[in-house]
Amino acid sequence: MEILETKTDIGLVRDKNEDAVLAIRHPRNKNFKLLIAADGMGGKKHGEIASNYIVNALNRWFCNKDVRTLIDTEKTEELLRKYIKSLNTNLIKKYGEDNLGTTLTLALINKKNTLILNIGDSRLYIYKNRRLIQITEDDSDVWDYYKYGGVKKDHLRYFANNSIITACIGICPELCKITSTVIENDYDIILLLTDGVTDNITDSKIKRLITWTSKERLLGKIINEAVNVDQKLHVPLYLKRKYTANYVIPFCGRDNASGAIYIKEV
Numbered sequence: 001m002e003i004l005e006t007k008t009d010i011g012l013v014r015d016k017n018e019d020a021v022l023a024i025r026h027p028r029n030k031n032f033k034l035l036i037a038a039d040g041m042g043g044k045k046h047g048e049i050a051s052n053y054i055v056n057a058l059n060r061w062f063c064n065k066d067v068r069t070l071i072d073t074e075k076t077e078e079l080l081r082k083y084i085k086s087l088n089t090n091l092i093k094k095y096g097e098d099n100l101g102t103t104l105t106l107a108l109i110n111k112k113n114t115l116i117l118n119i120g121d122s123r124l125y126i127y128k129n130r131r132l133i134q135i136t137e138d139d140s141d142v143w144d145y146y147k148y149g150g151v152k153k154d155h156l157r158y159f160a161n162n163s164i165i166t167a168c169i170g171i172c173p174e175l176c177k178i179t180s181t182v183i184e185n186d187y188d189i190i191l192l193l194t195d196g197v198t199d200n201i202t203d204s205k206i207k208r209l210i211t212w213t214s215k216e217r218l219l220g221k222i223i224n225e226a227v228n229v230d231q232k233l234h235v236p237l238y239l240k241r242k243y244t245a246n247y248v249i250p251f252c253g254r255d256n257a258s259g260a261i262y263i264k265e266v
Contacts, residue, residue: 003215003263004033007223011196012253018047019194019258020055020102029067033109034058035260037122037192041101041168050091050102050170057087058106073115073182076108080117081178084169091170101170105136105192109185109262117180119167123198125206127189132207135181139167151239154202158235160246162199190262191219196255197226205231219261226257 006021018040026032038054040047061083062070070076084104091100103120116124118136121143125134137143138156141164145151156162167177189210206222213221225231235247 002265003261004035005219006258006260007219008256008258009223009227011227011256014256016048017256017258018051018102019196019256020048020051021192021194021258021260022055022059023260023262024059024062026065026067026070027063031109031111032067032070033107033262034062035107035109035190035192035262037103037105037124037194037258037260039103039120039122039194039196039256039258041103041165041171046095046100047102049095050100053091054084054087054102054104054169058083062108067110070108071110071112073110073113076110077115077117077180077182080106080108080115081180084117084119084178085176088169088173088176092172095170097172099170101168101175103165103194104169107190107192107262109190112185114183114185114190115180116183117178119169119176119178120165122192122194125189125191125193125203126183126187127191127207127210128187130211132203132210134203135183137179138165139177139179140165145243150242152236154204155236155239157199157233157250158239158247159243160248162248163195188264192260193222194256194258196257197222197259199250199255200226200231200233200252200257202231215263218263219259223257223259225252227253
């Protein structure tokens with residue numbers, strides 16, 4: 001039996017949930033699946049409008065598409081890019097520039113492979129051969145610290161500017177920068193998470209949860225850890241010596257926490 005599900009939690013601080021997540025099978029062919037995580041921008045007004053608009057529109061797009069089109073990954077990517085750009089334009093026309101926005105992380109699974117699109121700092125992981133692998137890169141102010149600056153990825157969470165993203169939907173045309181990749185369907189699990197999860201839980205903790213938690217409870221356990229469990233995080237000494245910066249320590253439940261998951265077999 002496979003698992004395809006979503007979980008979301010408002011957290012312990014926010015007064016509304018600006019995340020939107022989706023995990024569905026195509027109504028005419030269950031081998032085609034769509035998973036989405038969208039994190040409405042809390043620094044702008046009505047992030048929940050942007051995230052829900054994008055998720056609902058892509059839901060309709062997917063369900064109405066002929067599977068003969070979706071089996072062509074290259075064509076599907078082209079169509080999705082064009083459609084997402086049009087959604088970005090629609091939001092700006094209706095609400096104006098710099099008023100509301102959202103991240104978007106998307107996985108479209110067909111019979112041959114998985115197409116992944118990303119805008120922003122929500123993340124997509126796969127679990128394969130007992131390894132947890134992040135497929136997307138964060139479109140964030142601090143990602144280059146990890147790529148080029150000698151900072152460990154799990155330590156990006158401590159920079160105060162970690163929440164500043166460099167790509168999103170709904171703010172302006174220039175920031176709707178879509179990255180994409182195609183992977184083989186040889187993973188055991190595909191997992192999409194908003195930063196309300198990944199800012200609190202390290203990759204090593206996620207891997208341990210995958211290893212020791214029943215698959216039926218896995219996503220709920222991950223979300224619960226982000227919201228309700230003190231991870232005992234601390235700023236490493238090497239970081240303070242290397243960078244003169246403002247640091248913060250993420251605390252459980254400080255943000256909405258959401259995810260979507262596909263597990264092939266239980």
